[in-house]
Amino acid sequence: MDINSCYQPLDLVRSAAKANVAGLFCSIAAAVPDRIALCDGNRQYSYRQLDARSNQWANLFAGNALVQGDRVAVMLGNCAEYFELELAAAKYGLILAALNWRLSDEELQNCTNLVQPKLIVVGVDMVERLTGLGITSAKQVVISDDCIELLKDYSNSFTLPALDPEAGLLILYTSGTTGLPKGALVSHRAIIARSMVFHVLFATPDEDNFVAWTPMYHMVSTDHGLATLLRGGTVWCLDGYQPDRLIELIERIKITWLVLVPGMVGDFVARLQARPFKVKGIKVIGAMADLIPREEIGAATTLLQAPFLNSFGATETGLAPATGGNIVIGVVPDSLSKAQTPFCDLRLVDPEGREVAVGQPGEVSLSGPTLFSGYWNNDDTNRQDFRGGRFHMGDVLRRNIDGSLDYVDRVKYMIKSGGENIYPAEIETVILTDTRIETAVVVRKVDAKWGEVPVVFLVCRDETVSEAEVVALCRSSLASYKMPKQIRFIKDEELPRSTTGKIQRHLLEKLI
Known part of the structure; x- marks a missing residue:
C-alpha cells in the first residue's frame, strides 16, 4: 500500500470543510427561494x-x-x-x-x-x-x-x-x-462565526427579522x-434613525434583536411615551449599555417589554468577548457586569502578557473564530496588537469572583501617576453619579512631581454644580492618588468629537 494514498482523502475532507459566505447563502437561497430576504421601502x-x-x-x-x-x-x-x-x-x-x-x-x-x-x-x-x-x-x-x-x-x-x-x-x-x-x-470565516455566535446568543428562529437601520x-x-x-430570515433596510418607521415595524413584525444605540435611546423612549403602540414581539433590545444613561435603560425595557443587551464587542471581534448577558425588564441597573461570550478564549493580561489575578484589571487578550484578519496595510499595528499570537483589544476589564466581567477603560487612556495606574473611567463613573452632570471626561496632564495626573472636563445640566462639590464626591469614593488635580467646566459643543461622536481626548489634553 502506498502511504501517500492515505493523505488524499484527508485533503478532500479539509476541502469539504471550507465553507464561505457565498456558498452558504446560495444553499439557503435554494432551500427557501420564495421567502422574503430583503425589504427596502416598497x-x-x-x-x-x-x-x-x-x-x-x-x-x-x-x-x-x-x-x-x-x-x-x-x-x-x-x-x-x-x-x-x-x-x-x-x-x-x-x-x-x-x-x-x-x-x-x-x-x-x-x-x-x-x-x-x-x-x-x-x-x-x-x-x-x-x-x-x-x-x-x-x-x-x-x-x-x-x-x-x-x-x-x-x-x-x-x-x-x-x-x-x-x-x-x-x-x-x-x-x-x-x-x-x-x-x-x-x-468569510469571521462573518460565518459571528453569525453562529449571534444565533446561539439569541436563539434566533428560522424566519427571524432584523432591522438594519x-x-x-x-x-x-x-x-x-x-x-x-x-x-x-428577513432584513428590513432603513436609511438611518427613523423613529416613526421603527415604531411601525415593532408593531408589525417579531424582532429578535432591536438595535438601540447611545444617543437615540432617550429620544426613542420619549416618542414611545407620546403615543399608543403595541409590540408584536421583541426578544432583546439595545447595545453598549455602558454608554447609555441607566434610567433610559429601565424606561426602554419597560416600554418595549424586552431585556437590554449588555454588550461589549468591537469591529475587530464581533459580539465577542462579553455579550452574554442581559439587563432585566424594568430595572435601572446598579451594575453593568457582563457575561463572557461563548466560543471565544478571553484572557486578561498585564503589559508583559501575563494573566492577572481575579479582581485585578487587565487588557483583553482574545483568540477565536470571530476575530478579524488584521488592519489593512498596517504591519506595525498588526505586530503590536497580535503579539504572542493573540489579539490585544486595548480595552481593560476586571474579572469578578463569580466570573462576570466589568469594563474598566482603554489601555491608552491609562494615567501613570507616581507609579500607580489610574483609569479615567473609574473617576468618570464616580462623578456621573451626580445626575446634574451630563458628561465627564478625564485626561492626563504632565506633572513634574508625579509624572502624570488626572484632569477632568465636565459638561453640566445644572450650572449650580461647583468644583468643591465634585471634589467632595470624588474624595468619598476614590483613593487620594486618583483625585483629579484640576476640574474644568466646558460646554458640550466645545468637546472635540470624531465624526462618529467619540470624544477626542488627545485634543482635550492640548487644551490643558
Whole structure:
C-alpha cells in the first residue's frame, strides 16, 4: 500500500470543510427561494431574487475585469443594494470596503487611498462629494432607483469559484480617537462565526427579522444583516434613525434583536411615551449599555417589554468577548457586569502578557473564530496588537469572583501617576453619579512631581454644580492618588468629537 494514498482523502475532507459566505447563502437561497430576504421601502426581494440580483452584480464585476482580492469601495446609504453588493463580492472573491461618508474629506481620502479600490459604487446623491475628493484611480459606478437599467445586460447566473474562508470579504473602518481610521479586514470565516455566535446568543428562529437601520459602514447592520440572510430570515433596510418607521415595524413584525444605540435611546423612549403602540414581539433590545444613561435603560425595557443587551464587542471581534448577558425588564441597573461570550478564549493580561489575578484589571487578550484578519496595510499595528499570537483589544476589564466581567477603560487612556495606574473611567463613573452632570471626561496632564495626573472636563445640566462639590464626591469614593488635580467646566459643543461622536481626548489634553 502506498502511504501517500492515505493523505488524499484527508485533503478532500479539509476541502469539504471550507465553507464561505457565498456558498452558504446560495444553499439557503435554494432551500427557501420564495421567502422574503430583503425589504427596502416598497421594494421586496425573495431569496431567489436576491440570489439573482447579486449574480448580476458579480457579472458586472467580471465585466470590469476585476480579479479575486481586488477591492470594491461602496459609498451608499442603507439600501437593498448594499447587501446585494456584499453578497456579490462574496461570490466573486472581492473585498468590499465600506466607506463612511460622514468622515471628513481628509479621512475619506485616506480610507479610499489605503485600500486602492478598482471600482467605487456610489449613490447618485453622493457623486458630487466623491468627485470633490479628487479620487481618479478607480472607476465609478453610480446607482439610483432600483438599478434595473444598470444591471439589465448582466446575466443572473454565476458560477461560484473556489474560495478559502480565510479570504477577506469586508473592510470596515475603525473610528479611532486619535489619528486616521484604520481598515479592519473581516474574512468569510469571521462573518460565518459571528453569525453562529449571534444565533446561539439569541436563539434566533428560522424566519427571524432584523432591522438594519444603523449605518452599513459599521459592524452592527453588516454583521447581523448577513447573519440573518445566512439563516433564511428577513432584513428590513432603513436609511438611518427613523423613529416613526421603527415604531411601525415593532408593531408589525417579531424582532429578535432591536438595535438601540447611545444617543437615540432617550429620544426613542420619549416618542414611545407620546403615543399608543403595541409590540408584536421583541426578544432583546439595545447595545453598549455602558454608554447609555441607566434610567433610559429601565424606561426602554419597560416600554418595549424586552431585556437590554449588555454588550461589549468591537469591529475587530464581533459580539465577542462579553455579550452574554442581559439587563432585566424594568430595572435601572446598579451594575453593568457582563457575561463572557461563548466560543471565544478571553484572557486578561498585564503589559508583559501575563494573566492577572481575579479582581485585578487587565487588557483583553482574545483568540477565536470571530476575530478579524488584521488592519489593512498596517504591519506595525498588526505586530503590536497580535503579539504572542493573540489579539490585544486595548480595552481593560476586571474579572469578578463569580466570573462576570466589568469594563474598566482603554489601555491608552491609562494615567501613570507616581507609579500607580489610574483609569479615567473609574473617576468618570464616580462623578456621573451626580445626575446634574451630563458628561465627564478625564485626561492626563504632565506633572513634574508625579509624572502624570488626572484632569477632568465636565459638561453640566445644572450650572449650580461647583468644583468643591465634585471634589467632595470624588474624595468619598476614590483613593487620594486618583483625585483629579484640576476640574474644568466646558460646554458640550466645545468637546472635540470624531465624526462618529467619540470624544477626542488627545485634543482635550492640548487644551490643558
